[in-house]
Amino acid sequence: MISLSGSPLSRETYRIRLLFDLAGLAYEKFDGTELRIEADGERFEDAWRALSRLAPPEWQADGRWFAFARRLASSPTDTALFRELDQHLWFGERASAPFLCGDHPTVADIGCFPEVMMSEQAGLSRMPYPALRRWSDRIRRLPGFAVMPGIFTLPA
Amino acid sequence: MTSSWYPVASGADLVSRHVFHTALDGQELALWRDDAGLANVWENRCPHRGVRLTIGTNLGTELRCQYHGWRFASGSGQCASIPAHPGFVPSQGLRVKTYPCIERYGLVWTSLGEAEMDIPDLGAAAWRPLRAIFVEAPRATVAAQLPEQGGLALFLQPVSETQTVIHGLSADPSFSPRQHDEALTRLRDRIESAAP
Numbered sequence: 001m002i003s004l005s006g007s008p009l010s011r012e013t014y015r016i017r018l019l020f021d022l023a024g025l026a027y028e029k030f031d032g033t034e035l036r037i038e039a040d041g042e043r044f045e046d047a048w049r050a051l052s053r054l055a056p057p058e059w060q061a062d063g064r065w066f067a068f069a070r071r072l073a074s075s076p077t078d079t080a081l082f083r084e085l086d087q088h089l090w091f092g093e094r095a096s097a098p099f100l101c102g103d104h105p106t107v108a109d110i111g112c113f114p115e116v117m118m119s120e121q122a123g124l125s126r127m128p129y130p131a132l133r134r135w136s137d138r139i140r141r142l143p144g145f146a147v148m149p150g151i152f153t154l155p156a
Numbered sequence: 157m158t159s160s161w162y163p164v165a166s167g168a169d170l171v172s173r174h175v176f177h178t179a180l181d182g183q184e185l186a187l188w189r190d191d192a193g194l195a196n197v198w199e200n201r202c203p204h205r206g207v208r209l210t211i212g213t214n215l216g217t218e219l220r221c222q223y224h225g226w227r228f229a230s231g232s233g234q235c236a237s238i239p240a241h242p243g244f245v246p247s248q249g250l251r252v253k254t255y256p257c258i259e260r261y262g263l264v265w266t267s268l269g270e271a272e273m274d275i276p277d278l279g280a281a282a283w284r285p286l287r288a289i290f291v292e293a294p295r296a297t298v299a300a301q302l303p304e305q306g307g308l309a310l311f312l313q314p315v316s317e318t319q320t321v322i323h324g325l326s327a328d329p330s331f332s333p334r335q336h337d338e339a340l341t342r343l344r345d346r347i348e349s350a351a352p
Contacts, residue, residue: 087341090287091334093168127177128290128319130169137174152222154173154213 005030011114061108069111190230191216199253286324
């Protein structure tokens, strides 16, 4: 059994909730704004560790892009990271790799998503990153996609 | 008023059910392709409350504003329906401002005013669009540093007074898109690091 509490407005909580909802993992919600993740009696102090440990095999990411997502989370307005992401996704679109690690989404995509979607609140326009905007459409169309305030779903 | 044709996207940027976001001379644009393949270049502004249409949804034949769900028809930009008034037929004047749109050489071209010059004639070569490169520098600064290279055509889109997009077309099959991308990315970095 997995249980989760956390602020609905926190990027950390949203990342975990996205994994559970997209990968179809059942979980219990607890009241409280402090991020708290427990699975089968084990408490995860580190949300990133929870993300990689609780992800089913098909959601596992390669190390490079998982590490990239962690860098983006700690530097959410670093335009060099946005440029790297946009370039990678543009070439991916031409190589049947619409997601960060290939043809299907992984925790690397989930890891980057909250920072990308909240960049405009942080004063960073997404206009210069067209491949990143298309990628965010693809994420929002995934079955089970979970919204948070300010992030909308898209019809299939 | 910009009275020339400028590329503002590549045709491949306008994927199905997507709304592409760019700007030309400070005018924000929302570009979208309908399900029949027609590309639209619109002012990025809902005529109702001025909300950006790029946060709206491409429904295939209409674009729906995120704010109050008003829908605008592909081609004309005419308001087609208003959810809060189901039986109401919107007047002819209720429409998004549209701009002309021509797809040529794999790029999407538009003009904000009466264009005095035609789109450049590049002949019959098989031009392939490269990845557009966004540069944080004015158009004149970028223009002064563009390389001359056979089989490569570069066009500049003035986004704002301080931002420019380089649109590249390659007709040289021996050069990979990745090589061009690396060269243009280095050019961007040089221009930006030289900027005051």
